[in-house]
Amino acid sequence: MLGVFENFPSVIQAYAQFSYGFSPAKLQVLVVEAMGRLNSQKENLPPEGSALGLTTAYEVGVAESNSFIFLREEEVERIKRHLSKGKNDVLDFFVHIVYRHNKSGGKSAPLWGDFNFVRFLFQERGSLEIQVSHFKGTRRLPLDELIERLVAKINEEAEKRRLKPLKLIELKSL
Numbered sequence: 001m002l003g004v005f006e007n008f009p010s011v012i013q014a015y016a017q018f019s020y021g022f023s024p025a026k027l028q029v030l031v032v033e034a035m036g037r038l039n040s041q042k043e044n045l046p047p048e049g050s051a052l053g054l055t056t057a058y059e060v061g062v063a064e065s066n067s068f069i070f071l072r073e074e075e076v077e078r079i080k081r082h083l084s085k086g087k088n089d090v091l092d093f094f095v096h097i098v099y100r101h102n103k104s105g106g107k108s109a110p111l112w113g114d115f116n117f118v119r120f121l122f123q124e125r126g127s128l129e130i131q132v133s134h135f136k137g138t139r140r141l142p143l144d145e146l147i148e149r150l151v152a153k154i155n156e157e158a159e160k161r162r163l164k165p166l167k168l169i170e171l172k173s174l
Contacts (some may be wrong), residue, residue, distance in 0.1 A: 001060070001064070001065060001152055002063075002064050002078075002082045003062060003079060003082065003088050003090065003092065003123070004063055004065070004074065004081060004088070004090050004091075004092055004170055005063035005065075005066070005068070005092040005094075005117065005119075006066050006093055007066060007132075008063075008117060008119055008133070009117055009133040009135070011133055012131045012132065012133055013132060013134045013143055013173065013174045014128070014130075014132040014134075014143030014144055014146070014171075014172065014173040014174070015129070015131055015132075015134060015170075015171070015172050015173075016130045016147045016168065016170065016171040016172070017127065017128070017129050017130075017168075017169040017170045017171075018088075018127070018128045018130070018149070018151065018166040018167060018168055019126050019127060019128075019166070019167045019169055020127075020128060020164070020166050020167070021126065021163075021164050022037055022126060022128055022163050022165075023087060023104055023125075024087070024122045025083065025084075025087070026121065026161075027123060027128060027154075028083050028088060028091065028120075029083065030154050030157040030161075030163075031079055031091055031120050031154055032062075032076055032079045032080055032083070032091070033076060033080075033094055033157050034073075034150070034153035034154040034156065034157045035071055035150075035153070035166075036059050036071050036073065036075075037074035037156075037157075038058045038060055038075045038095075038128065038149075038150070038153050039058060039059065039063075039071045039072070040057065040058065040059070040090055041057070041058050041059040042055055042056065042057045043055070043056055044047065044056075044102075044151070045099075045140065045141065046141065053102055054099050054100065054102065054111070054140065055099070055100045055102055056097055056098065056099055056100075056141065057097075057098045057100075058095060058096070058097055058098075058167075059095075059096040059097075059098065060093055060094070060095055060096075061094040061096075061106070062075060062079060062091075062092075062093055063091075063092035063093065063094070063167070065101075065140060066139070068093075069091070073101060075077040087122075089121065089122050089123075090119060090120070090121055090122070091119070091120040091122075092117065092118070092119050092120075093117075093118045093119075093120075094115070094116070094117060094118075095113070095115075095116045095117075095118050095146070096113055096115050096116075097113050097114040097116070097137070097140075097141055097146075098110070098113045099112070099113055099114075099140055111136060111138075111140075112138050113137055114136070114137030114138065114139055114140065114141060115134075115136045115137055116132055116133065116134050116135060116137075116143070116146065117132070117133040117135060118130065118131070118132050118146075118148070119131040119132075119133075123132040128166065130147055130150065130151075131147060132147060132173075141172045142173060143174070144171055144172075144173035147171065147173075148171075151166055151168075153156040154166060
């Protein structure tokens with residue numbers, strides 16, 4: 001089924017719950033568009049033991065039964081068409097975070113990345129739960145920060161439509 005990973009891990013290392021004040025269908029579209037915009041985005045992480053810091057890039061896939069499809073623009077549109085036909089209570093994504101160590105002279109060196117499964121659970125009206133299962137990697141970006149970055153992207157999409165941002169109720173991370 002499009003948007004649902006049948007083998008989503010049962011071990012969850014980060015969890016967050018948010019409230020919102022518009023329809024779940026609108027939120028689902030915001031999530032898909034935010035995840036699509038996150039795909040291939042690059043940003044700098046604050047230095048941790050490094051004078052020059054790290055650059056991250058995100059590779060995002062959307063679930064389709066037992067696999068994930070790289071979230072290109074045409075896939076974003078396909079998911080939005082799928083969502084318009086009926087309600088999905090769950091949207092699953094695979095988020096690969098690629099790290100590069102910035103060296104002097106503008107060069108960079110690749111580092112081991114993080115592989116995460118991210119589940120969005122659209123509960124009763126006005127309640128969203130996000131679950132993250134870290135599959136593999138070094139966790140250079142803590143999982144609570146990953147959730148915060150995802151929600152920031154969703155809130156950017158909400159702001160474009162003049163909708164109120166998601167409001168944090170609870171955030172827990174191991």
